[in-house]
Amino acid sequence: MEQWKKWEQALTEAVDTDYSYGLAKRMEEPRTNPVLGYRTAGSQAEFETGELLYREMKQLGLKEVHKDKIRVDSWDFHHAVLRFRDHQGKEHEFQLGAYQTDFHTEGFKEFSMVYLGRGTACQYENVDVKGKLVLIDINQREEWWINFPVYQAHLKGAAALIAVQDNGYGEIHETALNAQDIAGPMEAAAFSISQADAAVLKADMARRAGENQGEYGETRVLFDASSTVLKDQESYNIVGTIPGREKDSLILLSAHYDSYFSGFQDDNAAVAMMLGIARAILKTGYQPNKTLVFCALAAEEWGVVDSKYDWSAGAYEQVFTARPEWQGKVFADLNFELPAHAHGKRDGVRCTYEYASFMEDFVKRIRNIPAAYPEGIEVLYPIQTWSDDFSMAIAGIPSMVNEFSAGEFMETHYHSQFDNEEFYQEEVFRFHHEFYGKLVLAIDRSAAVPLDFGRLFGAVADSVDRKMCRKTGAQEEGLLQGLEKAGELAKTLYKAVQTINQRYEELLEQRNGTCAGMSGCVSADEEGLSAAGGGCRKLEAACRELNRRLLGLFRKEQDYFVRLNWHDEVLFPQEAVGSNLQAIYKALECLRQGDAEGGLNAVYEIDNNRYAFLFDKEVFSYFTEYVLNQPADRLKWGAGRIVHHENLFELVASLKEKHQKAGGQTADLERERRALLKVAENQEQCYREDIQYMENSVGKLTALMEDCLKTIPDIKW
Incomplete structure (x- = not known):
């Protein structure tokens, strides 16, 4: 292991967070909305950011840099500005956020605005909202998603709905705007407003209330908005590689480059970290055994009209339509989200069941954990649907992501204009560069995909409710016996995989010991000058059919059990x-x-x-x-x-x-x-x-x- 420790140390020394931070900031420059930002699916701003990343990959020295064309529904949000004069004659102008719907006023247009509380059906009784703007409160985290009140307003004839967060998201400040995926039809228009600006409107409407209007009356506003949704448009995922000796064995690193507002954490910093890791690996001169693939994904925040599953479109299209041949070849996908901020006292990696054993062994070796994580690092499983790793996994690519969803950042800053560099933590960013860079090296030392299927079978067994089986007449004994047998077989299989990988590490260490310098090993192997190198190639070749079957088994598990x-x-x-x-x-x-x-x-x-x-x-x-x-x-x-x-x-x-x-x-x-x-x-x-x-x-x-x-x-x- 001495040689690998040297590689890890070299990688640590090569990490440059100033480079990554600078790239994250440069990614903010293209924007659809000149005031608020936004770099949305299929928009010109997303395209320009993709071009920036394409050039960056080439400048770094990545090979085979290219753009994989995908089809998504596009959204270009240029502006939404609301003006009104209050009862004292004071003029107000508010910048509004938006959801992925199609709405154009062609300049300022006068509307009547009404306030309808939570925007549920009962609040429309005896209220005429045809052609009007409807203002509502919403807590999407704890109550219901935005699509329900939006479509309710649309069916009642409202011109558009304007939502203000009542906790749930954007809690950092009363001026916070929020954006989420709409999960609904493009014709039901929706925008967002801050608590502070909504309070001004509500106060004015309260003063205008009359006997027949209840607690709130109507107010007149001027509204200018341009939000454009187009179906079936072209976008690109940007891909570059560090070629390995095994062309058909891949390690994938991914992060998405679309964003709301400036998107510093979500997900500029993640894309920048991905390329920062690539830069560090290249700087060390490390020659990977497997081909390392770096993929900047479009259309993660949104990319499909009128679908409950309208996010992670770019990742889904990448592995199911653009590059289906990756299925059965990728040892692991390391996906990154919001990596430059500590989301709790304990850092975490969330992975598929099958990678949990490998990750737990890897985490035990990690030292120099930053003070931001006084409780260390934990391995969590299974993966969730919040990020692109889920699309990867169901395609048969074992995946993982840095844990980001459990901290208060998701309730306070996430998807708001407060997701910016003010909440940047350099020590966390550096640690994640080093941690996931070392993880790449660790996976690269595996001849066999290190999947432990026993974790899944154990979880399935734990999920079987015997009392429910008795009550419903379900015959669970056959299932539990089958799971016990499968679990034992999985132990045998994983032990064999571990033995193979231990032998592979020994051969790699011997091979590296015969090399004159860090970067000379690959050429020596190709010329047959290293007996250990020949042993590496022999073992890699011997494992190809095993890996194909292991990844095929993983894919079947996703098909059979993931609901x-x-x-x-x-x-x-x-x-x-x-x-x-x-x-x-x-x-x-x-x-x-x-x-x-x-x-x-x-x-x-x-x-x-x-x-x-x-x-x-x-x-x-x-x-x-x-x-x-x-x-x-x-x-x-x-x-x-x-x-x-x-x-x-x-x-x-x-x-x-x-x-x-x-x-x-x-x-x-x-x-x-x-x-x-x-x-x-x-x-x-x-x-x-x-x-x-x-x-x-x-x-x-x-x-x-x-x-x-x-x-x-x-x-x-």
Whole structure:
């Protein structure tokens, strides 16, 4: 290991965070909105930033630098400015943020504005909003997403909706604007306003309230906005490499270059760190065994019109349409997000189940952890849907990302104009350069993809609820026995992989010991001058079929076991149904007792039926059907991952009506109980089928692991 310690030390010394910081700042220059920034999917600003990164990769000395063309829906937000004169005659002008919708005023246009609280269906009763601007409060983190109140306003005839964050996001300051993906149709226009500016408008509308207008009246404003959405446009992912001896074995590093506002942390610093790592590796003269691929991804924040899964479009298109040949070749994707700020007292790497064992071993070796992380480093799994690594994983590319979602930054600065260099932490940025640079070297020392499938099988076993199985009649014993067998086989397989990689490290160390200098090893191997080098090549060749099968097995696991709920949480197939049944059983007991309120509270937790409480049926149905009945090419990474949905809109409406009439007393809810019993029967059948499906899937995966074991090379030499 002495030679590898030298490489790691050389990499540490080669890291230059001043370079990376400067690149992150240069990325801010192209912008769609001259005042606020924004570098959005398919826009000219995104294109110019891509050109900047293309030139940067070439200047660094990366090879095969090119632009991979992808198709995305584009958004160009140029401006949104609101002016109005208050009751005292004072003129106000507010800069507004925007969501990915299509809206143009062609200069300042007069509108009437109304304030409708949370923007739910009941707040439109006896209110005419046709052609008007509707101002609402929203907490997207804890209540509902922006698409629901926006579409509600659109169906009522509003010209546009303007949302102000009521906690949830942008909490750092009352002047913070916020931006998120819209997850809805482009024609339902939406903008954002700060709490401070909204307070001025609300105060004016409160003064204008009359007897028939309630607490708030209407005010007249001038609004000038230009927000353009175009379907099926061209964009580019920018790719460069450091070629390795193994052309078909790849290590991928990725980060996205689109952004909201200036996007210093999210994700300028991440792209800059990715290239900073490339620069450091090149500076050391290290010659990788595998080809290192550096990919700047477009359209992560948004890139698909009218889809629940409208983010991570660039990554999805990269691995499914632009470069599907990467599948089966990439040992790991190291994805980066918001890496120049500590998101808690403990740093974290979030990875797929299968990489957890390798990462835990790697983390144990890390020293000189900065003071920003007094609690050290943890390995978290599985991955989440928040970033591009999820799209990579479901394509069969084992992925990981620096943990960024748990800290308060996501609630305070994230997706606001306060995501800027004022919250830059150089020691954190430097540490992440060094940590992930060393991780690249560690993965590069693996002849066999270091995947431990036992973690997944253990997690599946833990997810099986025996009580639920008994209640539903699901036969879990076959599944659990299959998982036990699969787990033991996975241990054998991973131990064999570790043995191979240990031998590979020994050969690499011997090879490097025969080289005169750090950068002379590859040429010596190519000329056959190093016996150890020949051994490396022999072992690499012997592992090619094994790696193909290991990565194929990983891909099958994603297909068989990765599902989502309506909150975009990653879970196993039966878990969503199990959660539904828990709520259904609770609701049935409440309905048996005539407790409408208790029944409603329980039904609220079933699938996406909480939205049936708050919005019109047309809104609820729209955002249900566009998940269940839309082409896969519009659903991208979410296609087919929500299953067994129960639409309980009519049940909710009936319970709400009876609860209101009962005035807190017990009610006759037998009709509703019988309807919910049918739902329970259906969900119980789904649960039984899911348990059987998982048992069958485990059997298939076990057979694939047995095939992998047959391809383990003999390394006695």
